[in-house]
Amino acid sequence: MKNLIAVFIFLFGMVSVIQAQDKKPPMSPRVTAESPDKNIKVVYGQPSKRGRVIFGDNGLEKYGKVWRTGANEATEVTFKNDVMFGGKMVKAGTYTLYTIPGEKEWSVLLNSTLGQWGAYDYEKIKGSDVAMVKVPVSSNKTPIEKLTITPANNSIAIAWDNMTVSVPVMKHGQGSGSGN
DSSP: OHHHHHHHHHHHHHHHHHHHHHOOOOSSOEEEEEOTTSSEEEEEEOOBOTTOOOBSTTSSBOTTSOBOSSSSBOEEEEESSOEEETTEEEOSEEEEEEEEOOSSEEEEEEESOOSOBTTTTHHHHGGGEEEEEEEEOEEEEEEEEEEEEEEETTEEEEEEEEEEEEEEEEETTOSTTOOO
16 A cells, blocks of 8 residues: 555656646746836736737738737736826726727727636627727837837837837826816
């Protein structure tokens, strides 16, 4: 009986060692990015281009279709303070970030329903949108391999492949006309 227990312990240990050696880094790692003033935090899955066409009618992300703006779990944005998000008042808190890519402009949406996987249920939760802004597309001279979402003190930039968009973000009360 002692030999049988010893064999099971040995086998369990070997399986654990083999599994630990087989772990590869995820293809789309989860990334956390914060603005320098710590007011904005973005958590997203970071996919890579890997030779694929990313945007457009023949791309991975179709024009005019809601995208989770990342990989796997939907991207979440946290504002430490109330902000003006592209001119729309948004209370401090955590929101799911979605986009609708277009060739010349994107719609960027914040939704209060958290814990989403992708954008599969967006139609069911779109009534929870708290802001939707349209922003122009800038073309990148060199394609960007990995999706990069960069929160700055006054904006959130989304860049991947040959496109970049940026949404202005100001703490509520900053700038002209935002104090009401």
